Amino acid sequence: MRGGLRLSASRPVCGRGAPRTCLPRRWAPLPERAVRALAARPVPTRAGAGALLGRYLEQLAEQTGEDWPEADAARLGSAALDLATVLLGGLARADGLLAPESRQSVLRLRVKAFIRENLGSPGLTPRAIADAHGISVRHLHQLFREEDRSVSAPVRSSRLERCLADLGEPGLAHLPVAAVGARWGFTDPAAFSRAFKAAYGSPPGDCRRRRLALRRSGTRGPDGS
Structure with missing residues (x-):
């Protein structure tokens, strides 16, 4: 700049x-x-x-x-x-x-940024994340233990959020639901469907139909979509 x-x-x-x-x-x-x-x-x-x-x-x-x-x-x-x-x-x-605690907080933010930037990679494992930041897997898990969750939690939740957004995009309506999941690292369609339903209360296909219908009608759903 x-x-x-x-x-x-x-x-x-x-x-x-x-x-x-x-x-x-x-x-x-x-x-x-x-x-x-x-x-x-x-x-x-x-x-x-x-x-x-x-x-x-x-x-x-x-x-x-x-x-x-x-x-x-x-x-x-x-x-x-x-x-x-x-x-x-x-x-x-x-x-x-x-201070040491601040360094840990910054490292956690760096890890979260790395996760968001690599959500589409099926190889986004704890080992890959730890290696990218020069720390051990144990240290990585300790970072997220302070938030009372595992490192896999932000990976999964962020992937599901991206899938939810894509399912509501008319420009992506031609993609099969499984392909939307695969875009964000869900290589197993059945596992993607189960995880999505557990998070949002309905299978991804039903959610897509509802969100696209709301977009066509010009109204917004409870999640603001």
């Missing part, structure tokens, strides 16, 4: 230049002292997470005229937030601004 990025202690995290992009302070997963230490400091955008975030925001800005489906727009925003989280956490960690 031509103007770089700066972090303000009282205002959002912003990209200075064209376009101007802001991240609300409450979304920066850092303790106050880390925010103040990084405030108004230029963030490097030539390599690493800074470069990824800068290029991603510039590419988004070039697509401002696109009419993104609501679900896709939410995913694009989530990806930007994930990149910003990794960038800011890495800067604070490199400067020794994070």
